Amino acid sequence: MSLVIGESGRIEPPPLPAEQTARALRHLRWWLMRNTVRSVLSGSRLRLTMILCCSAVFWLGLFGLFWGSFEFIGINDALVNGIFEYLFSMFFLSILVMLFFSTGILTYTALFHSREGAFLLTTPATTDRIFAYQFTESVGLSSWAFFLLGSPLMVAYGLTNGAAPGFYLIFLAYLVAFVLIAGSLGAIAAIVVANVFPRRQKLVLSASVAGILGLGALLGWRLWSTPGDALSTDWLAGVQDRLAFAQSPLWPSRWMSAGLLAASRSDWSRSGYYLVVLSAHAGLAYLAAAAMARDLYFRGYSRVQGNRSARRRQGGYWFDALFHRTFFVLPRPVRLLILKDLRSFRRDPAQWSQFLIFFGLLAFYFLNIPRLGYAVQSPSWRNLVSFLNLSVTALILSTFTSRFIFPLLSLEGRNFWVLGLFPLRREQILWGKFVFSVGIALLPTELLVSLSDAMLGMGPLMIALHAAMVAVLCAGLSGISVGLGARLPNLRESDPSKIAVGFGGTLNLLVSLVFIFAIVTALAVPCHLYYLGIEHPEAQYALTHGAFRFWLTIAFAVSLVIGLVGTVLPLRIGIKAFQRMEF
Amino acid sequence: MIEVRGVTKRFGARCAVDRLDLEVRSGELFAFLGPNGAGKTTTIKMICGLLSPSSGVVRIGGNEATSQAARQLLGYVPDQPYLYDKLTGREFLRFVVEMYGLEPGRASRRILELIDVFEMRDYIDELCESYSQGMKQRVVFASALVHDPKILVVDEPLVGLDPRSARIVKDLFVQQARSGCAVLMSTHLLAIAEELADRVGIVDHGRMLASGTVDQLRSELKHHGPLEDLFLSLTGDHRPPMSSVEGQGPIDLAGRPQPAGTPL
Numbered sequence: 147m148s149l150v151i152g153e154s155g156r157i158e159p160p161p162l163p164a165e166q167t168a169r170a171l172r173h174l175r176w177w178l179m180r181n182t183v184r185s186v187l188s189g190s191r192l193r194l195t196m197i198l199c200c201s202a203v204f205w206l207g208l209f210g211l212f213w214g215s216f217e218f219i220g221i222n223d224a225l226v227n228g229i230f231e232y233l234f235s236m237f238f239l240s241i242l243v244m245l246f247f248s249t250g251i252l253t254y255t256a257l258f259h260s261r262e263g264a265f266l267l268t269t270p271a272t273t274d275r276i277f278a279y280q281f282t283e284s285v286g287l288s289s290w291a292f293f294l295l296g297s298p299l300m301v302a303y304g305l306t307n308g309a310a311p312g313f314y315l316i317f318l319a320y321l322v323a324f325v326l327i328a329g330s331l332g333a334i335a336a337i338v339v340a341n342v343f344p345r346r347q348k349l350v351l352s353a354s355v356a357g358i359l360g361l362g363a364l365l366g367w368r369l370w371s372t373p374g375d376a377l378s379t380d381w382l383a384g385v386q387d388r389l390a391f392a393q394s395p396l397w398p399s400r401w402m403s404a405g406l407l408a409a410s411r412s413d414w415s416r417s418g419y420y421l422v423v424l425s426a427h428a429g430l431a432y433l434a435a436a437a438m439a440r441d442l443y444f445r446g447y448s449r450v451q452g453n454r455s456a457r458r459r460q461g462g463y464w465f466d467a468l469f470h471r472t473f474f475v476l477p478r479p480v481r482l483l484i485l486k487d488l489r490s491f492r493r494d495p496a497q498w499s500q501f502l503i504f505f506g507l508l509a510f511y512f513l514n515i516p517r518l519g520y521a522v523q524s525p526s527w528r529n530l531v532s533f534l535n536l537s538v539t540a541l542i543l544s545t546f547t548s549r550f551i552f553p554l555l556s557l558e559g560r561n562f563w564v565l566g567l568f569p570l571r572r573e574q575i576l577w578g579k580f581v582f583s584v585g586i587a588l589l590p591t592e593l594l595v596s597l598s599d600a601m602l603g604m605g606p607l608m609i610a611l612h613a614a615m616v617a618v619l620c621a622g623l624s625g626i627s628v629g630l631g632a633r634l635p636n637l638r639e640s641d642p643s644k645i646a647v648g649f650g651g652t653l654n655l656l657v658s659l660v661f662i663f664a665i666v667t668a669l670a671v672p673c674h675l676y677y678l679g680i681e682h683p684e685a686q687y688a689l690t691h692g693a694f695r696f697w698l699t700i701a702f703a704v705s706l707v708i709g710l711v712g713t714v715l716p717l718r719i720g721i722k723a724f725q726r727m728e729f
Numbered sequence: 730m731i732e733v734r735g736v737t738k739r740f741g742a743r744c745a746v747d748r749l750d751l752e753v754r755s756g757e758l759f760a761f762l763g764p765n766g767a768g769k770t771t772t773i774k775m776i777c778g779l780l781s782p783s784s785g786v787v788r789i790g791g792n793e794a795t796s797q798a799a800r801q802l803l804g805y806v807p808d809q810p811y812l813y814d815k816l817t818g819r820e821f822l823r824f825v826v827e828m829y830g831l832e833p834g835r836a837s838r839r840i841l842e843l844i845d846v847f848e849m850r851d852y853i854d855e856l857c858e859s860y861s862q863g864m865k866q867r868v869v870f871a872s873a874l875v876h877d878p879k880i881l882v883v884d885e886p887l888v889g890l891d892p893r894s895a896r897i898v899k900d901l902f903v904q905q906a907r908s909g910c911a912v913l914m915s916t917h918l919l920a921i922a923e924e925l926a927d928r929v930g931i932v933d934h935g936r937m938l939a940s941g942t943v944d945q946l947r948s949e950l951k952h953h954g955p956l957e958d959l960f961l962s963l964t965g966d967h968r969p970p971m972s973s974v975e976g977q978g979p980i981d982l983a984g985r986p987q988p989a990g991t992p993l
Contacts, residue, residue: 156791270801
């Protein structure tokens, strides 16, 4: 390196062309992609095939759903006129909000908390160049789900409306511009949060998510309460009135929906116009984000790193003592492990805030059941809604166990040198996680389902049945997540969200969904047929009271067996794998 | 080459570095010593431009520490080095030389030279995810040196290295300093500092307690024992060495003599 020494004694290295670092980062990305693809291809073929099959099934399922919906809307002339534009505007507005948050969070983590970010900041790359590199990755990670969700929608719409091939091509151009707008806005928010709230980023995120969910709940409530008979002209006018905010010409989602609908009609000049508007704003948004990164990235990084909380955390010993006394039947080492996990749970707002938000929204919905008029509906309708509410509770619980319980063992692997030296058997570690998961899950889900049943005016037998089902579901979902977490751990990853979205986490979610479906269906069918028989005794499969008692007993026994197998089998598999595991 | 003038760094109410002055000249090997939490890593991060000081000035070769020119002059080995799991060691080194704009022919020769120096030929074309801690450390050292930096900053250099690799690294530090590079090394290993450093600086609670050659420190502080005792007396953690209480009964963990018969 030839150096120039200035008059002030300053050493001036030769200027580095801006293109030099850009080329280096491009090569880096290429090497990383190539080596990752090679690793995947040389790894487990079964795993790869399963990922591809699951994606294909998911895509085809969505395609079928959208196809059916568009066919249905197509046969209702009253619906066709204008409703698509409202639906698409709402859909893309929801995606805009989700992409804003997901890209914002990913960019924030990549820029301000990752070790890669720290490493790149010590290289001669400029801050806007580092931002461009990290931003591309964040946008890619956050938008693939949008592609998986949006592409079957657009293909189904194009096919049902006989769109020209150009429609599918222009959709890709729209997608890139749209994702860039949402991502750039998210990145700007991330840089602002790092600079203005370096110690309060989780609070800002929680407040924003709660605000958005609150607005969503309000909108849902207003849509539910639209006056008039469903699908009547008055009702449709009411729905359109309530969704009118999504049609504001200032929303990028509106440009996207209007442009794509124009393309589906082969109105290329209108579609091209909206594409230009969208692309111009995408360019502007990215430019603004890159300029902010150039000026504020380093400042934000320094503030975030320099303002890490060093709060002393003491107290809570009364809770420990109470816990030991209450659960004295459990071995002491298991109780200590549970207390450790409880402490981590309490100190990680990402865990309890999601738990609180989702279950809080469910509670809000259940409390509003009387206002929705379900409680005065027929017994079979109320029974159906009660099972649907139970299913929703279980589905939310399954996302919680997949996101937070499944990665527990993978994360523990890094600290295994501590656990491995404790005077306890390895299987006790797994049992500890299982009891922790069941304990965390049981209380809120039981309360929620009891609340739902009370609001629906269900009888004591159904309330007791649902309570028992919730217990079985909690045990099963916990068993699956703990067992599969031990069988398919990812010991290299320290980020639980990345562990949850990996192969093991996805499989865990799928198995959990199958388990919920099996348990709920086994009991919902005889109950539904019984209540159907009360209203329509002439119905073909209606059950009499005697037959109902017989089939309910059978169904209950079957669901208990499924629950037992769903709990014990994954745990056994997990324990075996965990005992063989080398750390 | 490295100039730290009256630098303070606050983390909220806590003062991690307090009006610190430090200078490392060209061709000098400076050892930065201090107990855990003394502010060494924070100072190093400010020198590398990763943290901005709350007050004071940090200059690298006369340039502001956060400038591109400063980063071009610097080679940095952090206490927890970062490597891309899905790159081979050779690809990582190629990325670094490209980032610093080295001419391709010279870059290739330099990479081969460092592969030989750090004895990495057996594994340099494997993915970094399969490397042991010591292997990773060697690749990181090579990456810090591959662009011929004028300033080398190393945080805890010998962590994870076997004795042979440690020897290579120590020789390299001396060689770099003798060839005109300014080397700043933070370490807990006082023997290494005593063996290699031209000057040492002892920092505690963010303040520079003493700085100079080991002989200067001994003479100024009127302390003629080993550097370890000097360090402990300066940082206020002095406890009698095991030898001084040998034969006088047991001592507790704080080094205080205990009555005979006290269980250890």
